[in-house]
Amino acid sequence: RRLARESANLSGQVETYLSRIEKSPAREQDMAALMREYNSTKQNYETLLKKSQEALQAENLEKRQKGEQFRVIDPARVPEKPFSPDIPKTMLISLLAGLGAGLAAVFLREQMDRSFYDATDVEITLGIKVLATIPKIEDEIA
Structure with missing residues (x-):
């Protein structure tokens, strides 16, 4: 009887191991899918983190530039005669x-x-x- 129980126990363990072996490829596929999803999520996270850091840098730069003050030293003046084009000079050069x-x-x-x-x-x-x-x-x- 003892041998029969031990044999039944061992048969149960064998069946358990066989079912685990049969489920192994499905678990590998599940693991591969999880790894792909993990890598995709990690890449998205790194992209968003980089964008967040760039936004912070831009905000800090903007804050620093707001503190700068400009003042006009000499206001702009309208010239008495146009700087360009010099029509007589252009006509002479064209004629020559x-x-x-x-x-x-x-x-x-x-x-x-x-x-x-x-x-x-x-x-x-x-x-x-x-x-x-x-x-x-x-x-x-x-």
Whole structure:
């Protein structure tokens, strides 16, 4: 009888341990979910704590700045004539820039032109004598 009771007792313990083993994966999942929730809550707490500290620093800075006093040493005056733009100066610079650009364009066009206009141009450029030239014929439209 004693052995039967001890056997029944051991069988009960085995069943208890087996049920614990079967519940083990579910408990691991519960533990993992709790850890995720804990980490999320901890991160939210740290974020809120950081924001709270920043708000306190901003409040302290604002309190310190309220104590500062400013006074006007010399009041601002309206100038007698406008500082900018200086219209005559701007017009003169624009005129000179336009003339310079025009002259530069004429000079460049003249330098780029490789045409011959008379016999001396041919003689100077090619180094040979011109035997004859054909005069320009102008049509008169009546």
